[in-house]
Amino acid sequence: MGTAGSTSLPGTTRDVFTGCAAAERLFDEVAADPDAERVVAVSGPGGFGKTAALAVLSGLFETTGSGGRAVVLVDDAHELPDCEWDRLVRLADDDGTRLVVAHRPWSGIDAARALPWTQPPVRLEPLDRAAVARRIAALLDAEPADELVDRVWAQTGGMPALVVPVAEAALAGRPVAGHAADRAVHEFERAPAAVRDVLLVAALGCPIEVDALAPVLRMESSQVEAATAGTWSTGLLTASGAVVGLVGEAILRQVPETRLRDLRTRVALVLLDRGESAVATAPLLVDAGTRGSRAAGVLEAAADELLLSDPRGAGEYYTAAVTAGAAPARLGARRAEAAALSGDLDTALRLAEEVLERPDGQARALAATVAATALAHKGMLAQSASLYQWAEPSVSAVLPLIGVGRLAEATRLVAGADPRPTISGTIRSLTAQGVLDSVIGSPVAALSHLLRADALVEPNGHGGLLPDTPAALAALVAMHLGEPEVATTVLDRAITGRGCADLVRHRLLRAWVALAAGDFAGAADGLKAATGGHRVADPRDELFAAAIEVGIARRLGENADLENAWPRARDAVMRHPVDLYVLQPVGEIAVAAARLDKDRWVEPHMSEAEALLERLGSPPLWAAPLHWYAVQAAIAAESPAKALHHATIVDGMVLAGTPAGAFAEATRCWLRVLGGDVEVRAVRHAALALREAGLVWDAARLAGQAAIRTPDRRSMSALLTCARSLREHDTDPPAEQSAQARTGPGGPALSDREVEVAELVVAGLTHKQIGERLFISAKTVEHHIARIRRRLGAGNRADLVAQLRIRLAQREN
Numbered sequence: 137m138g139t140a141g142s143t144s145l146p147g148t149t150r151d152v153f154t155g156c157a158a159a160e161r162l163f164d165e166v167a168a169d170p171d172a173e174r175v176v177a178v179s180g181p182g183g184f185g186k187t188a189a190l191a192v193l194s195g196l197f198e199t200t201g202s203g204g205r206a207v208v209l210v211d212d213a214h215e216l217p218d219c220e221w222d223r224l225v226r227l228a229d230d231d232g233t234r235l236v237v238a239h240r241p242w243s244g245i246d247a248a249r250a251l252p253w254t255q256p257p258v259r260l261e262p263l264d265r266a267a268v269a270r271r272i273a274a275l276l277d278a279e280p281a282d283e284l285v286d287r288v289w290a291q292t293g294g295m296p297a298l299v300v301p302v303a304e305a306a307l308a309g310r311p312v313a314g315h316a317a318d319r320a321v322h323e324f325e326r327a328p329a330a331v332r333d334v335l336l337v338a339a340l341g342c343p344i345e346v347d348a349l350a351p352v353l354r355m356e357s358s359q360v361e362a363a364t365a366g367t368w369s370t371g372l373l374t375a376s377g378a379v380v381g382l383v384g385e386a387i388l389r390q391v392p393e394t395r396l397r398d399l400r401t402r403v404a405l406v407l408l409d410r411g412e413s414a415v416a417t418a419p420l421l422v423d424a425g426t427r428g429s430r431a432a433g434v435l436e437a438a439a440d441e442l443l444l445s446d447p448r449g450a451g452e453y454y455t456a457a458v459t460a461g462a463a464p465a466r467l468g469a470r471r472a473e474a475a476a477l478s479g480d481l482d483t484a485l486r487l488a489e490e491v492l493e494r495p496d497g498q499a500r501a502l503a504a505t506v507a508a509t510a511l512a513h514k515g516m517l518a519q520s521a522s523l524y525q526w527a528e529p530s531v532s533a534v535l536p537l538i539g540v541g542r543l544a545e546a547t548r549l550v551a552g553a554d555p556r557p558t559i560s561g562t563i564r565s566l567t568a569q570g571v572l573d574s575v576i577g578s579p580v581a582a583l584s585h586l587l588r589a590d591a592l593v594e595p596n597g598h599g600g601l602l603p604d605t606p607a608a609l610a611a612l613v614a615m616h617l618g619e620p621e622v623a624t625t626v627l628d629r630a631i632t633g634r635g636c637a638d639l640v641r642h643r644l645l646r647a648w649v650a651l652a653a654g655d656f657a658g659a660a661d662g663l664k665a666a667t668g669g670h671r672v673a674d675p676r677d678e679l680f681a682a683a684i685e686v687g688i689a690r691r692l693g694e695n696a697d698l699e700n701a702w703p704r705a706r707d708a709v710m711r712h713p714v715d716l717y718v719l720q721p722v723g724e725i726a727v728a729a730a731r732l733d734k735d736r737w738v739e740p741h742m743s744e745a746e747a748l749l750e751r752l753g754s755p756p757l758w759a760a761p762l763h764w765y766a767v768q769a770a771i772a773a774e775s776p777a778k779a780l781h782h783a784t785i786v787d788g789m790v791l792a793g794t795p796a797g798a799f800a801e802a803t804r805c806w807l808r809v810l811g812g813d814v815e816v817r818a819v820r821h822a823a824l825a826l827r828e829a830g831l832v833w834d835a836a837r838l839a840g841q842a843a844i845r846t847p848d849r850r851s852m853s854a855l856l857t858c859a860r861s862l863r864e865h866d867t868d869p870p871a872e873q874s875a876q877a878r879t880g881p882g883g884p885a886l887s888d889r890e891v892e893v894a895e896l897v898v899a900g901l902t903h904k905q906i907g908e909r910l911f912i913s914a915k916t917v918e919h920h921i922a923r924i925r926r927r928l929g930a931g932n933r934a935d936l937v938a939q940l941r942i943r944l945a946q947r948e949n
Contacts, residue, residue, distance in 0.1 A: 153189070153296075156185065158260065159189050163192055163193070166196050167196055171200075173234065174235070175235045175254045176236055176253065176254060176255050177253065177258070178190070178257070179257045180238075182326075182370050183371045184260040184297070186240075186260060206230065207234045208234070210238065213238060221248070237251070241259075241368065262293055262296075265286075268288055271296075276307075280303075290381055292381075293373075293380035293383075295371055298380070320387070323383075324387050328363070334353070334360070334363045334364055335367055335370065335372055337353065337399055339379040340420065342403045342406065344367065344373065346364065352406050397424040397425060400421070400423050401420070401426045404417040404420035404434070405430070407420075408430075408434060417438075418435050418453055418456075422435070422456050427459075427461055436454065438453045439454045443473065443477070447474045447475075447478040448474070450477075451478060451480075454470055465491070469506065470502070471487050472485075472488040472502075476506045477600075479638065479639075481510040481674065484509070484510045485511070487503075488503040488504070489507065491503035501527035504527060505524065505526075508523035508526075508532070508533075508536075509601040512535070514674050515679070515715065517539040517713070520533075520536040521540065521545075524536065534546045534567075536603055538572065538752070540713075540715055540716075541752055542751075543752050543753070546571075550568055564602065566589035570583070574616075576755070583613045583622070586606050586609050589606035590605070592606075593605070607629070608630075610623075610626045612645070613757070615648070616757045616795075617757065618828065620653050624646065627646040639666075644666045645680070647661075654832035654833040656692060659684055659687070659688055671704065675708070675712040678711070679721050681704075682725065683721030686698060687724045687728075689701050690724075693897075693901075698728060702729075702734065705725045705729075706725075708725070709722060709741055719749075720765070722742065722762075723742075726765055726769045727765055730769040730770070749762065759785075760795060761795070763782040764803070764831075771810065783807060786800045795829030795831075798828065801825055802826050802835075804822075814845055822838060823835040823836070823859075837900045839855050839856075843899055844901055844908065844909035845909075856895050856898070860941060890924055894940045896909060897940060903921070
């Protein structure tokens with residue numbers, strides 16, 4: 137074999153065995169002492185590197201020289217007949233022979249026992265995660281990302297022949313196919329039929345145990361034992377007995393669908409007999425299309441188990457149970473409940489209605505609760521309240537009852553309630569008490585009850601069938617209390633940590649909070665995230681979405697946008713009945729209507745809202761914000777008498793812990809300003825009170841309105857500065873920074889008249905109001921603003937306002 141030479145092992149060859157300690161140890165021993173007598177076995181399943189190990193050893197012996205003595209390397213020795221094994225025994229008996237025998241770990245190689253082994257066999261085993269990482273690192277010549285290592289390890293099970301091709305496919309962003317998948321299929325197809333059958337049912341989830349495999353494969357136990365031994369020798373199983381992920385996928389693609397369905401059913405039934413859960417076996421039954429009472433019962437049990445944690449999956453299993461033979465009438469109410477919990481309200485209503493309309497319908501109480509929940513989420517609170525009490529009194533009816541002004545009934549329900557000692561029962565009780573307290577008790581206590589209810593919902597994202605989420609109700613109460621930070625926190629937690637059933641609701645409320653705070657970019661982004669830029673099917677959500685759209689347009693002073701948004705707002709307010717929980721969006725739409733001289737569309741709804749509040753005793757928490765909107769609508773319509781009427785009402789409902797006092801003070805101040813009585817200190821105090829109540833934009837607008845009505849130049853400057861400082865935080869930082877980059881200190885200068893217009897634009901005044909203050913027409917104001925926008929390169933009004941704030945600040949400095 138040549139003369140002796142260097143004993144170093146070529147690196148490129150050894151890289152193949154990176155992470156395989158047994159093989160590396162053998163290579164080191166041979167390289168260190170190639171002349172030593174050696175009779176050793178290399179044992180490993182297919183694809184684990186036996187042939188490659190022999191190639192490395194051959195290279196080593198060729199490099200170091202044979203010294204005239206035999207070097208025999210034997211591959212696939214498990215396939216040798218007995219006579220060949222006898223020859224190997226004779227070779228091994230010669231002094232100085234170096235013999236390496238590679239074979240699969242068959243249990244029946246009796247002839248191998250006669251060989252005079254000089255050391256324990258070298259076993260090639262699956263790579264652990266650390267070894268997989270080292271092999272990928274050798275491929276990359278760099279440390280691989282944990283995500284890549286985890287993915288390759290999961291798909292290959294540490295099978296050495298698959299690690300590198302799977303890693304290369306993952307790095308290239310392509311599906312694992314070609315060599316890797318072909319290698320798996322080749323190993324599967326070359327195995328005996330019984331071994332293939334074991335691998336196939338193992339890929340379907342059957343344990344590699346004789347008592348599980350025998351009934352599935354319909355084989356004798358002795359046959360199963362022999363096949364199982366052969367299965368381990370293929371290298372297609374992980375240490376736990378599961379088929380390697382990539383291999384399982386490739387195997388299943390080779391089998392006709394009819395046979396797969398039959399085997400899935402058999403495996404599922406065996407797993408059930410062994411005590412496996414319904415959730416674990418249900419996917420097999422669904423994939424197999426299994427029918428019959430047992431399959432239907434398993435699917436129903438799986439659905440029951442998943443109902444709260446995965447209602448969408450539960451609904452699919454209920455439907456599969458009906459397909460398998462379960463009675464539709466018996467599962468109708470639970471299918472409706474699953475649909476409601478997953479947010480599919482239309483399906484929930486349809487299924488519940490089918491149960492309620494059958495005279496002999498089963499589970500009618502549950503169906504009534506489902507229908508009541510769906511109707512509440514659609515804003516039909518009166519009908520919801522009736523259905524919640526279909527079978528027996530329920531505290532879930534408290535929210536819809538109070539929502540439509542039926543306070544006495546709600547109070548009796550809470551007083552007579554005997555809450556169930558369950559999490560869902562506690563959530564319903566806390567929610568009911570919180571809503572009731574918001575009307576007749578302490579608003580702070582109300583918020584506390586609702587936050588506690590929301591905390592109980594958090595672990596799994598569901599609190600059962602509720603007329604509204606505690607998170608949404610807590611956010612509404614927090615907003616009415618003037619605590620937008622609390623509303624933001626609870627909504628952000630609900631959006632990021634819950635299921636998708638109420639995601640639209642929570643995102644719209646989050647956008648509503650941003651609107652009130654003057655964060656118009658955040659409000660617009662939240663609206664788009666919730667609706668995708670389209671109208672919403674559910675009337676309640678559509679009402680909030682439409683109100684946010686007109687609210688943004690109104691506050692930015694974009695009359696064209698407001699006109700465009702009005703039809704949606706008009707339709708939304710017409711479709712949704714007035715209830716306690718939508719008073720703010722109704723009020724916002726009323727202000728927009730007054731601005732556009734379309735009051736007639738909203739006046740009946742505002743009157744209905746006032747009547748509702750009177751039935752509830754005019755609770756300050758809910759009533760004061762509505763009357764504030766009414767004041768704004770009256771101001772927009774230039775109707776001081778109406779504004780005074782609502783101001784008088786707000787004056788009489790000041791309650792500690794609510795923004796009613798801020799509304800009362802700001803209303804009185806605003807009316808004085810409209811009459812020409814501008815006192816800087818009073819305006820500033822009222823504006824700051826509005827800011828503390830969470831109405832940042834309204835606060836700035838009050839200061840701006842006062843600025844245009846004072847004849848004193850110093851007072852006007854002070855009030856404009858106050859307005860700008862109040863609105864500073866609603867500017868989108870990236871927009872402001874980009875504006876500064878474009879206009880900087882060396883940007884185009886503004887004329888004195890343009891500076892005057894700019895100050896009033898930043899203060900939030902309309903074209904008409906700016907014209908009145910500067911004694912020019914609204915059309916001339918429009919021309920000034922258009923010219924300023926062109927000179928500054930502003931894309932829209934929000935960008936213009938951001939740039940003007942920087943310009944004015946630079947001018948003052």
